[in-house]
Amino acid sequence: MSLSRLLPDSTLSLLARGYAWLPDRMRRTTGPLVRARLLGKPTVALRGPEAVRFVYDERHVRRGPALPEPVKSTLFGHGAVHTLDGEAHRVRKAMFLSLLKSPQNIAGLVGDATAAWDEAAARWAERERVVLFDEASRVLAGAVCRWAGVPLKEAEAESAARDLVAMVDGFATLGPRHWRARSARRRREAWLASLVEAVRDGSASVPEGSVVDVVARHVDADGERLDARTAAVEILNVLRPTVAVCWFVAFAAHALHRWPEHRARLAEEARTGAGHGFGGAYAEAFAHEVRRFYPFAPFIGGLAAADLTWRGEPVPRGALVLLDIHGQDHDPALWEDPYSFDPRRFLDRPPERDELIPQGGGDPATGHRCPGEDVTVALLTALSARLSLLEYDVPEQDLRIPLRRIPSRPRSGFVVANVRPPG
């Protein structure tokens, strides 16, 4: 009998310990990998740039069969790009990359988001206090729908934002958040599937080259167009994670509050227009450090496609193989003083491809690495710069970020009061 068959199942321990589960197991292990059982399957977990290259090699690890049903029914959607391998994956992925890697498209989305932020910030000033997480989710939902060609009236932005947040918030729990996530997904897939049908039969029109247009016309590896439901799933795979940047915005506000010296530097850069890109070199380094430091995606996983060996250790075919994202982004072997928040670590040295992996590793064109990473960095850079220029009070509130909760966030959502937008 193999060793992993004798191990107790760790699924409950993972649910109870959240982000700390895998890094703790890693710390306690003396070998090059952790062995466990998850969802009844023998499991190994790895970390480090070499492990990234090992896991993202499709001859080693396949994704399709690995994703649990509760994750597909909330976070990603059935039939999503996340669930594909080989040629089918590459053809679908190329569609995302064409939309999300173009500098012009990224600039368009950032322009819509910053305009929406400025309008919203003027309204925050009229209210006693606002929850930044919720406000950022609405700003991003309105901006990404407009940019993607999804018609959304102003009055609908709040419920759309709530549903898009719910799909992310409920994927890793068995409680009420999970059931909210499932119904949010059902509702939004039906909404977007009817938009795709209307675009296809000519009863609705969307801008040429927009996300809806490109997904509705996309031809998959089998030579067929996507059915309307799968097209809706993939449009959601642009809308949902863009809105999820609100998690990072709340974390950015947390960092500015906790370490105010960064606010001064960001504001100075934003005021003088120094630097480059969407907010300047310091703002971009700050965005990378927020993505490294704060907990968001805990790990990614797939199934071993063959009997494998990792640094002399056997990994049996069919085993669940996890890449410890959160652990790697805090690994003292890769990061000096990993638990100190310090954007300067990215000032002189842009992140290495397989070192900083909050959105996966490897090459996004050939593997599953997030195609929205440039969009995320651009949005977070621009919004962090804006946040640094906004004056506000931070009233008494619960700012703890519970590591047991996946995905986590400041418990209060980061409340700001007495907002004074820049003049």
Ligand code: HEM
């Ligand atoms: C909010 C910040 C974000 C985080 C933390 C994040 C994280 C991730 C992670 C960990 C993966 C999986 C990588 C893997 O399986 O190897 C992923 C995949 C993906 N992300 Fe993101 N992402 C974010 C933003 C975005 C944005 C803004 C978009 C699109 C506009 C996006 C679209 C996608 C898609 C389509 C995939 C599937 C790629 C594939 O399977 O090939 N993400 N993301």
